[in-house]
Amino acid sequence: MRWWLSFAFALIAAVTAAAVAQVFAQRSETAFRERAEALAVGNAVAAADGVARAFREREGNPGAAVREIAEQRRLALFVFDDDGELLTAERSRGTALVDVPGGAEAVGVALDGQRHVEPHDDGRLVVIGLPLPNAGEAQAVIAHAVRPELTAQVAIAREKIAEAAVLAVIIGAATGLLVAMLISARLRRIASAASAIEGGRFDLALEPRFGDELGALAATVDRMRVRLRDSFEALSAERDRLHTLLARLREGVLTVDRELSVDYANPTAARFLGLQPLDGRPPLPEPWPGFSLRALAASLFREDATVVEARVSVGDDVTLAVVGVPAGAGSQTAILVLADVSERERRERAEREFVANAAHELRTPLAAITSAVEVLQSGAKEEPEARDRFLGAIERQSARLGRLAQTMLTLARAQTRPGATSPERIEVRPLLEEIAASLDVAPGVELRVDADASLEVIADRDLLQQALANLAANAAKHTEHGSIELAAAPAPGGFAAVEVRDTGPGMAPAEQQRAFERFYRGSGSEGDGFGLGLAIVRQAVRALGGTVDLHSVEGVGTTVRVVLRSTEREVA
Ligand SMILES: Nc1ncnc2c1ncn2[C@@H]1O[C@H](COP(=O)(O)OP(=O)(O)OP(=O)(O)O)[C@@H](O)[C@H]1O
Ligand SMILES: [Mg+2]
Numbered sequence: 001m002r003w004w005l006s007f008a009f010a011l012i013a014a015v016t017a018a019a020v021a022q023v024f025a026q027r028s029e030t031a032f033r034e035r036a037e038a039l040a041v042g043n044a045v046a047a048a049d050g051v052a053r054a055f056r057e058r059e060g061n062p063g064a065a066v067r068e069i070a071e072q073r074r075l076a077l078f079v080f081d082d083d084g085e086l087l088t089a090e091r092s093r094g095t096a097l098v099d100v101p102g103g104a105e106a107v108g109v110a111l112d113g114q115r116h117v118e119p120h121d122d123g124r125l126v127v128i129g130l131p132l133p134n135a136g137e138a139q140a141v142i143a144h145a146v147r148p149e150l151t152a153q154v155a156i157a158r159e160k161i162a163e164a165a166v167l168a169v170i171i172g173a174a175t176g177l178l179v180a181m182l183i184s185a186r187l188r189r190i191a192s193a194a195s196a197i198e199g200g201r202f203d204l205a206l207e208p209r210f211g212d213e214l215g216a217l218a219a220t221v222d223r224m225r226v227r228l229r230d231s232f233e234a235l236s237a238e239r240d241r242l243h244t245l246l247a248r249l250r251e252g253v254l255t256v257d258r259e260l261s262v263d264y265a266n267p268t269a270a271r272f273l274g275l276q277p278l279d280g281r282p283p284l285p286e287p288w289p290g291f292s293l294r295a296l297a298a299s300l301f302r303e304d305a306t307v308v309e310a311r312v313s314v315g316d317d318v319t320l321a322v323v324g325v326p327a328g329a330g331s332q333t334a335i336l337v338l339a340d341v342s343e344r345e346r347r348e349r350a351e352r353e354f355v356a357n358a359a360h361e362l363r364t365p366l367a368a369i370t371s372a373v374e375v376l377q378s379g380a381k382e383e384p385e386a387r388d389r390f391l392g393a394i395e396r397q398s399a400r401l402g403r404l405a406q407t408m409l410t411l412a413r414a415q416t417r418p419g420a421t422s423p424e425r426i427e428v429r430p431l432l433e434e435i436a437a438s439l440d441v442a443p444g445v446e447l448r449v450d451a452d453a454s455l456e457v458i459a460d461r462d463l464l465q466q467a468l469a470n471l472a473a474n475a476a477k478h479t480e481h482g483s484i485e486l487a488a489a490p491a492p493g494g495f496a497a498v499e500v501r502d503t504g505p506g507m508a509p510a511e512q513q514r515a516f517e518r519f520y521r522g523s524g525s526e527g528d529g530f531g532l533g534l535a536i537v538r539q540a541v542r543a544l545g546g547t548v549d550l551h552s553v554e555g556v557g558t559t560v561r562v563v564l565r566s567t568e569r570e571v572a
Contacts, residue, residue, distance in 0.1 A: 009176020033123035202229035
């Protein structure tokens with residue numbers, strides 16, 4: 001830019017200088033000519049005076065005097081009488097009268113008493129006719145002035161003007177270059193600030209130095225930089241928040257493009273799909289046999305696509321829910337959400353099993369009652385012995401049904417959420433003694449209660465009673481010799497540990513693992529239990545905010561330990 005700008009300046013300077021030079025040259029030439037003419041006229045008038053005196057006084061030879069004056073004044077002089085007859089020589093200073101242009105006309109005008117001045121040959125030659133009053137017979141004189149130096153003078157003037165014009169062009173170009181360099185340096189500053197902004201660097205401030213148009217442009221660019229920086233900072237803070245959120249999500253979230261490349265995957269999604277964090281844009285993998293994730297993703301780019309959901313079993317006991325959100329109009333990416341629903345799946349399965357088990361438990365006594373009633377109706381009621389036997393069976397099964405209903409209600413209550421209980425201070429020892437008193441133990445089995453009289457726990461009385469009674473009932477049911485102990489002691493951290501220990505047959509490890517499942521009954525206990533006792537214990541203790549664990553050794557015995565908050569913590 002600086003080059004074309006300085007060229008433009010030079011051109012303007014050249015055109016201006018040429019125009020000025022032209023006008024100036026013309027003016028000075030005219031002035032030179034006019035000055036030369038005036039000089040010639042003045043010279044001629046002075047010469048005419050001399051000539052007039054010479055003729056008037058007529059001393060000696062007027063012709064010689066005229067020649068002398070002509071030499072002195074550097075003029076060719078020709079003197080005429082009244083009739084226009086030449087009184088002097090035909091030639092004066094080498095110029096013949098016949099060679100004087102317009103000589104006859106000049107003589108005529110001078111004889112009429114008028115002054116005649118006529119320049120010729122571009123002003124280098126002036127013919128002047130003057131009347132001669134009081135000069136005797138001489139009446140008019142013609143002076144022929146030649147100024148050959150005028151051409152040289154005009155040429156010198158032209159040369160000087162041309163030199164000045166060239167100088168003006170050079171100064172103009174140099175000034176143009178300087179100005180152009182200054183302007184382009186300022187523009188370069190603005191351009192480099194703009195390109196820094198384009199490159200995402202918003203820290204370079206651009207301070208306007210002058211209040212002109214370029215200064216205003218610089219100020220505008222700087223304001224734009226500040227606004228862009230603020231927006232970018234807000235955006236990146238937003239993006240960071242979103243990233244943190246997505247990184248913390250337990251659900252996997254990923255976006256895929258039309259080519260089924262992974263655009264973005266949060267850490268959970270990367271873990272589910274086995275993607276490395278720095279993979280760039282890897283193709284969407286097919287991690288699970290029997291389910292095509294790519295096919296599901298591809299369907300999200302169809303025009304009529306809607307949200308799709310699928311469940312995939314991806315390994316031992318692990319189920320994932322895959323939700324695909326289609327690419328909306330104008331969007332190039334579809335979203336996949338992966339959630340581990342194994343726990344929910346397990347819970348749903350457990351609920352189904354619970355209902356099936358409950359139905360089964362209900363059906364068994366109901367079937368026994370129904371068939372007893374049928375037998376009675378088909379005639380057995382007429383035989384007292386048979387009638388008593390079947391009525392007894394009906395009574396037992398009804399009692400079992402009643403117990404089952406009661407146990408299921410207890411379980412339902414124990415499943416209440418922790419907030420729904422009413423905690424109170426409970427003295428442990430009296431509670432254990434009360435449970436022991438109502439326990440039906442086998443003959444020869446020693447039953448002991450071992451607890452500090454002062455020990456108190458914070459719990460819902462009903463729930464705690466249910467839990468401990470179930471544990472004690474299990475101990476009593478399985479212990480045929482040895483002892484049963486209901487013990488309680490403070491545990492570190494403001495807790496109390498209540499233990500139910502027995503010397504029964506103990507449980508195999510596999511049995512221990514399943515003992516807390518609802519409706520689970522061990523191999524050795526087909527009796528009248530429902531397999532709900534320990535499930536009630538676990539739910540009740542959970543509702544009380546405590547923990548329960550079972551320790552059992554086959555052939556030695558079983559200890560179940562329940563840890564609850566004690567009142568010691570409050571005192572502390
Ligand atoms: N103290 C124990 N000694 C040995 N086995 C036990 C003991 N407590 C529980 N079990 C085993 O764990 C199983 C589950 O016990 P749980 O109390 O849940 O059911 P249950 O006693 O069979 O029936 P319910 O308690 O509903 O009347 C029992 O069937 C039994 O096999
Ligand atoms: Mg039980």
